[in-house]
Amino acid sequence: MKAMVLHGLGQPLKLAEVPLPKVGPNDVLVRVRACGVGLTVVILVATPGRITSYPRIPGHEIAGEVSAVGSEVKNVKIGQRVTNHFYLTCGNCIHCRSGRETLCLAPRGNVGAACDGGYAEYIALPERNVIPIPGGVSDVEAAVASDAIATPYHACHEEARVGPGDSVLIIGAGGGVGVHMVQMARLCGGRVLAADIGADKLALAKHWGADEVIDARRGDLAKQVMALTDGRGANACIDIVGNKQSLETGLQSLALLGRLVIIGAKPKAVYKDDPSFSIDPGYFLHRGLELHASRYVNAAEIAQTLELVRRKRITPVITQTFALEEVEAAHELIRQNKTTGRIALVIN
Numbered sequence: 001m002k003a004m005v006l007h008g009l010g011q012p013l014k015l016a017e018v019p020l021p022k023v024g025p026n027d028v029l030v031r032v033r034a035c036g037v038g039l040t041v042v043i044l045v046a047t048p049g050r051i052t053s054y055p056r057i058p059g060h061e062i063a064g065e066v067s068a069v070g071s072e073v074k075n076v077k078i079g080q081r082v083t084n085h086f087y088l089t090c091g092n093c094i095h096c097r098s099g100r101e102t103l104c105l106a107p108r109g110n111v112g113a114a115c116d117g118g119y120a121e122y123i124a125l126p127e128r129n130v131i132p133i134p135g136g137v138s139d140v141e142a143a144v145a146s147d148a149i150a151t152p153y154h155a156c157h158e159e160a161r162v163g164p165g166d167s168v169l170i171i172g173a174g175g176g177v178g179v180h181m182v183q184m185a186r187l188c189g190g191r192v193l194a195a196d197i198g199a200d201k202l203a204l205a206k207h208w209g210a211d212e213v214i215d216a217r218r219g220d221l222a223k224q225v226m227a228l229t230d231g232r233g234a235n236a237c238i239d240i241v242g243n244k245q246s247l248e249t250g251l252q253s254l255a256l257l258g259r260l261v262i263i264g265a266k267p268k269a270v271y272k273d274d275p276s277f278s279i280d281p282g283y284f285l286h287r288g289l290e291l292h293a294s295r296y297v298n299a300a301e302i303a304q305t306l307e308l309v310r311r312k313r314i315t316p317v318i319t320q321t322f323a324l325e326e327v328e329a330a331h332e333l334i335r336q337n338k339t340t341g342r343i344a345l346v347i348n
């Protein structure tokens, strides 16, 4: 089969002809039709220690149809369309059993890092990692939904607890996760204040439902949030950028009892800048603030997200698609922060 293969940390991916993945007794083999491309995978291929061995095929937001199943697979059938969960988990620990599998006590790493991923014609995944795609949701929509829409579902619903009338500041609102966060926060009843850099990203956030847009390059984000909320601040800030400046600005933008939600982080190993941020405990305490880590989703949340897409309550925003062999061009656009909305591979 064809695959885009990584031979070492930070190296460019190379097109290669490789054997079909081995299918263990509890695995399913999926013919990949689409694979989302986002910041997570770009950071993953450049961060020391994340990829367990080389050569490795990255990619973790897949959709396609099951073409073979292992002898112990019970609930997945050949021909069924599926997407996937990004974490390889034990399924048995207390966190897995309570729907917090991203905090698995015996984690085996991630799809596309500890096992081969979806930048290929086929992928083998544990049965536990695949989620059926409902009719009416296309492969590329499902691939994007499994991460770039599911992550906003968890962040808005469980962490930011966005309710009717809440002001929600989204930092990084025009990117692949951000543009779905805007829609999800609106769906939860929030009033969305969308911050990003550049007219294209702000226009996209506005198009998908942002009530107000703020160009973060102006440098007075917290002040603008206060002005737009009659001096109260935002009830929640969901920070998709995750550097020192954005996190500290997010804290300063919160109303009393406000929730700051960390979605992603810019690791120092990749971005050079230290993302550590400081909190004044007095300020934090007296304002009754909350700090939340929103770490991906559980499998049920992916299923719920796919249902929202099927019912057209939320729209996958896919601004550009690439062929398998063009994946480096897609990664480069993300490295340069030149993408608006989500981009994806379509693998025929």
Ligand SMILES: [Zn+2]
Pocket (backbone or CB within 6 Å): 089, 090, 091, 092, 093, 094, 095, 096, 097, 101, 103, 104, 105, 106, 107
């Ligand atoms: Zn576990």
